[in-house]
Amino acid sequence: MLFEVLVTVVMLVVSVRVWYLTTSGRCHSTRSMKGKTVIVTGGSAGIGLHTAEDLVRRGARVILACRNLEKACKVAAQLKAEASQGGEVAVRRLDTSDLNSVRTFAKEILDTEKHIHVLINNAGIVEPSEKVMTNEGLELTMATNHFGHFLLTNLLLERLKQSAPSRIVNVSSLSHTLVSSLDLNSLNFEKEVYRQRVPYNRSKLCNVLFSLELARRLEGSGVTANSLHPGVVKTDILIPYHTMFGRILKLVFILWAKDRELGAQTNIYLAVSEEVEGVSGRYFTDCKEVKTSKLARDKDLAKRLWEVSEKAVKLTPGENVCLGADEDEASGWDGLAAAGTANGSTSVLLPADDSAVQAAAGSTSRVPVYPEQHAETLYLMDEGELQHRQKRRKLELTLLEEKIKAQRAITLAMRLIAQVCEKIME
Ligand SMILES: NC(=O)c1ccc[n+]([C@@H]2O[C@H](COP(=O)([O-])OP(=O)(O)OC[C@H]3O[C@@H](n4cnc5c(N)ncnc54)[C@H](OP(=O)(O)O)[C@@H]3O)[C@@H](O)[C@H]2O)c1
Numbered sequence: 001m002l003f004e005v006l007v008t009v010v011m012l013v014v015s016v017r018v019w020y021l022t023t024s025g026r027c028h029s030t031r032s033m034k035g036k037t038v039i040v041t042g043g044s045a046g047i048g049l050h051t052a053e054d055l056v057r058r059g060a061r062v063i064l065a066c067r068n069l070e071k072a073c074k075v076a077a078q079l080k081a082e083a084s085q086g087g088e089v090a091v092r093r094l095d096t097s098d099l100n101s102v103r104t105f106a107k108e109i110l111d112t113e114k115h116i117h118v119l120i121n122n123a124g125i126v127e128p129s130e131k132v133m134t135n136e137g138l139e140l141t142m143a144t145n146h147f148g149h150f151l152l153t154n155l156l157l158e159r160l161k162q163s164a165p166s167r168i169v170n171v172s173s174l175s176h177t178l179v180s181s182l183d184l185n186s187l188n189f190e191k192e193v194y195r196q197r198v199p200y201n202r203s204k205l206c207n208v209l210f211s212l213e214l215a216r217r218l219e220g221s222g223v224t225a226n227s228l229h230p231g232v233v234k235t236d237i238l239i240p241y242h243t244m245f246g247r248i249l250k251l252v253f254i255l256w257a258k259d260r261e262l263g264a265q266t267n268i269y270l271a272v273s274e275e276v277e278g279v280s281g282r283y284f285t286d287c288k289e290v291k292t293s294k295l296a297r298d299k300d301l302a303k304r305l306w307e308v309s310e311k312a313v314k315l316t317p318g319e320n321v322c323l324g325a326d327e328d329e330a331s332g333w334d335g336l337a338a339a340g341t342a343n344g345s346t347s348v349l350l351p352a353d354d355s356a357v358q359a360a361a362g363s364t365s366r367v368p369v370y371p372e373q374h375a376e377t378l379y380l381m382d383e384g385e386l387q388h389r390q391k392r393r394k395l396e397l398t399l400l401e402e403k404i405k406a407q408r409a410i411t412l413a414m415r416l417i418a419q420v421c422e423k424i425m426e
Contacts, residue, residue, distance in 0.1 A: 042123025164222025
């Protein structure tokens with residue numbers, strides 16, 4: 001009996017994988033991105049990393065906007081090594097769940113970048129098992145997936161307009177369709193009990209509604225805004241499911257889901273393809289336009305979400321006015337190797353032929369010190385912020401343990417399947 005079940009599972013896995021490979025949408029555009037500047041939030045892992053990799057290969061200057069500089073520096077060095085058409089890679093610190101970090105990041109970009117041709121709002125998390133609030137009083141998943149990107153886009157909007165034709169790509173999810181109503185007075189669970197799976201789906205609905213209203217506001221500006229579902233992709237985002245059901249679900253995803261390269265295709269398509277030139281306010285999956293849920297098409301709701309979000313991130317009228325990049329400073333990447341600065345704005349720019357370690361250290365002769373490691377001492381933190389960070393670090397460690405456990409279970413399952421396959425071959 002067990003044997004039959006395992007054979008059926010193996011056959012199902014193989015067929016689904018073949019089906020994915022043959023039917024999943026791919027970006028067929030061969031467009032070069034030479035001379036284009038692209039920002040990818042969460043570009044150090046998963047779908048974001050594979051998006052960045054493709055864009056660097058096309059010759060773009062890609063800015064990896066990441067919360068973990070050490071990880072991002074390593075990734076950047078790898079991407080740089082693979083770049084053939086002169087693509088550039090830079091790393092800048094951005095924690096989308098922290099509005100101060102978003103403001104610091106945006107200021108650095110406006111101070112140094114003459115152009116932004118593509119902004120890919122990709123970073124995201126699945127909600128933790130318990131409600132976590134940020135310093136700004138926002139629920140962590142909503143802050144990371146929606147509010148941070150809402151603020152970031154607004155702060156960079158004028159530069160995007162100056163760089164037109166330019167594009168904004170918001171990475172949402174099919175799970176937005178699981179939301180049946182949206183109470184704008186309780187986006188951070190002010191009026192209801194926190195439940196797992198609700199924050200993520202809600203934040204992804206907000207991504208689609210944000211794109212809709214953004215596209216309306218950008219009409220005639222030469223800047224387009226679209227959202228997408230990448231498919232079910234084998235990435236680390238599925239890890240924080242703590243329940244038994246979550247673990248089983250994760251195992252199913254690992255066996256059946258798309259690999260990351262395939263999962264990045266719709267991101268890439270919306271960032272580069274000629275087919276979507278001038279197309280705005282739409283939602284895509286597998287490099288094709290598809291319909292969103294009815295709620296996600298509600299233009300009035302989108303407008304009201306914008307207004308509520310403006311208040312939540314405390315966007316001031318002067319903030320989305322362009323500050324103007326310094327022409328000389330912005331003119332090239334050569335020789336730039338800056339690490340942490342005293343105001344906590346930690347960034348690393350990778351010069352053409354340098355390694356991540358050298359860039360992070362700022363010099364080949366010094367002991368490498370990643371900005372991430374000494375960032376704590378550079379920040380001026382009050383007691384509340386310190387406690388909040390410690391709480392988050394604890395949560396991250398718990399998630400890591402869960403990840404290790406899940407990986408062990410998967411390895412065991414894979415071994416079992418391999419053994420069954422061997423038996424069949426015999
Ligand atoms: N995988 C799927 O099946 C799937 C399905 C539908 C939609 N999506 C969407 O696809 C996007 C990418 O997810 P993924 O699957 O590639 O997941 P992933 O492998 O976990 O990558 C997520 C990225 O976001 C970054 N990130 C998380 N919180 C951040 C924060 N506060 N500030 C800055 N960066 C942060 C992560 O940084 P670290 O490396 O530091 O953790 C990581 O680089 C997400 O928006 C997700 O909702 C994924």
